[in-house]
Amino acid sequence: MKKILGALLIAGLSFSASSQAQAVDPKQEWARKVVALQQGPDLDALVAQLANGAAQQMAGTWTERFDTSVPKARQAKASEEFNAELAKFAADANKIITAKVGQANSEALVPMYMERFTLEELRQLVTFFESPVVAKYKTATPDLVNVFVKKLIETTQSDIQARATQFDAIAEKIVGAPKAATPAKPAKK
Structure with missing residues (x-):
C-alpha cells in the first residue's frame, strides 16, 4: 500500500511539475498582446511591400532574357502572359509572408519584448495600444500618410x-544617343 501511495505521490508531483512547466509565462502572454495590438494596416503594407519586392526581383531577373529570347512578333502576347504570372507570384508571395507573420512574431518580437x-511595462503598453486615442490614431494614420506623401511629391516634383x-x-x-531606326532599303527591281 505504501508503494502505491508513494508512486501516486511521485506521479502527482511529476504531473504538477510538468503542468507548471507548461503554464504560460505571464510576461510572454503580455508580450504577445503587445505584438498583436501594435500590428495593423502598417503590417499589411509591409507584407505587400515585401511581396511586391520579391515580384520585382523576379521581373528584373527575367527582363534581359525576355528581351533576347522572345521574338518581337510574340512579345506582346508573351508580355501579357508574363505579367499575369508575375501578378500570381506576387499574390502567392503575399499569402506566404502573411502565413509566416505569427511565426516571426513568436520567434523574434515576443522574445525581444520580454x-x-x-511585466508592468508590458501591461502599460497593452493599455496604451488599447486606448481610444491610439485606436483613433491608427484609423487616421493612412489618411495622414497619404496627405503627407501627396504634399511631399507636390513640393519635390519640379526639383x-x-x-x-x-x-x-x-x-x-x-x-x-539611342540608335535611330534604319530606314528600310527599297527593293531592287
Whole structure:
C-alpha cells in the first residue's frame, strides 16, 4: 500500500511539475498582446511591400532574357502572359509572408519584448495600444500618410524632374544617343 501511495505521490508531483512547466509565462502572454495590438494596416503594407519586392526581383531577373529570347512578333502576347504570372507570384508571395507573420512574431518580437520590458511595462503598453486615442490614431494614420506623401511629391516634383533631366543628359553622354531606326532599303527591281 505504501508503494502505491508513494508512486501516486511521485506521479502527482511529476504531473504538477510538468503542468507548471507548461503554464504560460505571464510576461510572454503580455508580450504577445503587445505584438498583436501594435500590428495593423502598417503590417499589411509591409507584407505587400515585401511581396511586391520579391515580384520585382523576379521581373528584373527575367527582363534581359525576355528581351533576347522572345521574338518581337510574340512579345506582346508573351508580355501579357508574363505579367499575369508575375501578378500570381506576387499574390502567392503575399499569402506566404502573411502565413509566416505569427511565426516571426513568436520567434523574434515576443522574445525581444520580454527581454526589454518588465511585466508592468508590458501591461502599460497593452493599455496604451488599447486606448481610444491610439485606436483613433491608427484609423487616421493612412489618411495622414497619404496627405503627407501627396504634399511631399507636390513640393519635390519640379526639383526631381530637373534632376532627372540632368541625369538623362549625363547618361546619354555615357551610354550614347539611342540608335535611330534604319530606314528600310527599297527593293531592287
